[in-house]
Amino acid sequence: MDIQLGIAGKDFVVLLADKQIINSIMTIKHNQDKIYELSKHVAMSVSGEAGDVDTYAEYIVGNAKLYAFRNDHELPIDSCAKFTRRQLAEALRSRSPYQVNILMGGYNPQLEKASLYRIDYLAAISNVPFAAHGYGAFFCYSLFDRLYKEDLTENDAVQILAACISELDKRFVARHSSYTLKVINKAGLRIIDNEEFLKHVKQF
Amino acid sequence: MARRYDSRTTIFSPEGRLFQVEYAMEAINHAGTVIAILSDKGIILSAEKQQSSKLLDSSIEGEKIYEINSNLVAGVAGITSDANLLINESRLFSQRYLSTYDDIIPVELLVKNICDVKQGYTQFGGLRPFGASFLVAGWDPIVGFQLYQTDPAGNYSGWKAACIGENSSSAQSLLKQEYKDDQDSPMTFEDSLELVCKVMSKIIDSSKLSSENLEFASITLVDGAPKVHIFSFSETDQVLKKYAASKNDKSTQ
Numbered sequence: 001m002d003i004q005l006g007i008a009g010k011d012f013v014v015l016l017a018d019k020q021i022i023n024s025i026m027t028i029k030h031n032q033d034k035i036y037e038l039s040k041h042v043a044m045s046v047s048g049e050a051g052d053v054d055t056y057a058e059y060i061v062g063n064a065k066l067y068a069f070r071n072d073h074e075l076p077i078d079s080c081a082k083f084t085r086r087q088l089a090e091a092l093r094s095r096s097p098y099q100v101n102i103l104m105g106g107y108n109p110q111l112e113k114a115s116l117y118r119i120d121y122l123a124a125i126s127n128v129p130f131a132a133h134g135y136g137a138f139f140c141y142s143l144f145d146r147l148y149k150e151d152l153t154e155n156d157a158v159q160i161l162a163a164c165i166s167e168l169d170k171r172f173v174a175r176h177s178s179y180t181l182k183v184i185n186k187a188g189l190r191i192i193d194n195e196e197f198l199k200h201v202k203q204f
Numbered sequence: 205m206a207r208r209y210d211s212r213t214t215i216f217s218p219e220g221r222l223f224q225v226e227y228a229m230e231a232i233n234h235a236g237t238v239i240a241i242l243s244d245k246g247i248i249l250s251a252e253k254q255q256s257s258k259l260l261d262s263s264i265e266g267e268k269i270y271e272i273n274s275n276l277v278a279g280v281a282g283i284t285s286d287a288n289l290l291i292n293e294s295r296l297f298s299q300r301y302l303s304t305y306d307d308i309i310p311v312e313l314l315v316k317n318i319c320d321v322k323q324g325y326t327q328f329g330g331l332r333p334f335g336a337s338f339l340v341a342g343w344d345p346i347v348g349f350q351l352y353q354t355d356p357a358g359n360y361s362g363w364k365a366a367c368i369g370e371n372s373s374s375a376q377s378l379l380k381q382e383y384k385d386d387q388d389s390p391m392t393f394e395d396s397l398e399l400v401c402k403v404m405s406k407i408i409d410s411s412k413l414s415s416e417n418l419e420f421a422s423i424t425l426v427d428g429a430p431k432v433h434i435f436s437f438s439e440t441d442q443v444l445k446k447y448a449a450s451k452n453d454k455s456t457q
Contacts, residue, residue: 111345
């Protein structure tokens with residue numbers, strides 16, 4: 001029942017993920033941060049098989065940090081995404097594949113450009129302006145298509161995400177009460193407060 | 205003295221030196237000269253080929269300068285067969301980086317890799333060190349144009365203008381004198397090409413200044429992407445005619 005959304009503008013990316021950890025019909029936790037920070041300018045939200053998510057995310061975060069230590073500069077978003085895909089593709093063809101879906105967003109300070117990548121558990125990658133994984137995707141793509149504009153601002157993007165959550169609250173069987181939102185732009189990574197965000201979401 | 209501590213590569217002498225490594229570096233001082241100069245718009249590399257016989261088929265271009273990747277070019281001094289192996293390794297490493305990260309390899313990372321391989325042979329016994337030094341010229345989006353020198357011990361250092369091989373110390377002092385390093389009028393690409401020719405013409409026999417004995421290569425940016433260019437025989441002769449000859453004319457007048 002995971003919800004993972006992402007929107008990229010020209011110079012920023014916003015990622016959204018729910019905070020719920022579930023096991024069968026039980027909710028284990030309500031406040032899990034599912035958006036992992038790889039460097040100052042790259043973050044990713046991960047969903048899928050519970051154990052795989054942690055193992056794979058930690059592996060990728062660890063490698064991104066190791067690269068930064070070794071090379072005195074951070075791994076840029078595009079390279080980060082290709083690396084993540086590659087590792088997933090190699091694992092897929094081994095005895096221990098990972099079942100994880102990833103949205104990776106970041107800002108490249110050299111190119112002054114933001115990118116959002118959608119990677120699924122079969123290691124398919126695409127560079128997209130907006131993306132969703134899981135059940136949320138069924139409800140949100142039509143909203144993205146209708147509301148997305150090429151020159152949208154950070155605030156516009158948050159409004160679109162709020163519209164998506166309103167729609168999910170209205171039509172999706174599962175309801176979440178809180179979300180993690182992270183914005184990445186030239187200045188780095190910023191967290192949008194859940195309470196602030198929920199003010200934009202229509203209540204039913 | 206010698207013979208006691210230099211029979212094995214990995215044995216320190218009482219003064220704390222590794223003789224085999226020092227001999228390898230000495231071998232490079234007898235190899236053909238390689239010069240490279242960094243400028244704002246690119247890097248020029250030039251290498252001297254030491255011809256052994258006129259029967260040698262010199263129509264095969266490229267002996268001392270190799271393209272490693274789209275953003276990297278290297279000039280080698282020392283034992284060519286040793287260098288070949290390292291060039292091959294570097295090309296492989298660049299491609300491996302491309303396949304992992306879908307991006308051109310940062311210059312320093314590649315140089316670090318060559319040097320790690322070289323260092324390995326100074327520490328683990330049974331094999332001799334590589335008798336080859338490199339001048340690696342490259343570009344990456346993080347740092348821009350860079351020029352590195354490597355030695356058989358596995359050290360590397362970054363330079364604005366560098367020289368390895370025979371007469372490298374006199375070439376180095378010439379470069380030090382002539383390299384313009386002030387902010388107002390930095391070295392242009394043309395300046396560096398001229399300076400390379402000038403230094404080459406001073407340290408090698410002027411009768412040898414032709415495409416038979418010299419190789420040139422450059423790395424520049426074309427539409428924001430790095431481009432390695434290895435000069436053909438005719439381009440080399442043109443460059444030498446333009447710069448090296450004019451210098452000679454002036455000095456004889």
